[in-house]
Amino acid sequence: MADIRSIIAIGQSGQLGLNGRLPWEGNQGREYKADVARFFDITRGHVLIAGPTTIGAVPDWAYRDRTIFEIRSHMDPEEVLAKFENRIVYVGGGPPVWDVYAPYIQHWDINRLPYDGEADRWFNPEWVVQTK
Structure with a gap:
């Protein structure tokens, strides 16, 4: 079985996205740059699955x-994850992906992150307690 993980950044109020992008995208603040670097460092050598x-x-x-x-939405998550047996798999994306893969x-x-602005996608705390 694969070791399934997710690494995400959220704003102060749980903001995840705005118009199909990260709401803070392009922000050159230290915290934002460090978050991107950390993402690529942690996922190095592992599998990243995500939507298009x-x-x-x-x-x-x-x-x-x-x-x-x-x-893609038509793919069975168990079949996708079975492709990466004995690997660490990071699930990336947004709410539609985590709605399916959270369990x-x-x-x-x-x-x-210190972002406290506009968003149209939000983190759902229920994702972290779902189990399969």
Whole structure:
């Protein structure tokens, strides 16, 4: 069985997204830059599965040192995760992805950033207590 994890950043009120992007995207503050660097450091050598929007935001250089797999809504999560048996798999994306994969995630790494602005996607605390 794969070790299923998620590493995400949220704003002060649980903000996750705005218009299909991170609400703080492009912010050059120290905390934001450190969060991105930490994400790529932690996922290095492991598997990252995510929907097409998140995969589309992964820079080309990141494909060299991690396995990146695009998931779609028609895919069965158990079949997807079975492809990566005995690996650490990070589930990335947004609410539609976590609505499906949350019951499989064994470890949530949540970083709260100092962002306290607008959003149209929010973190759902119920994700962390769902189990399969």
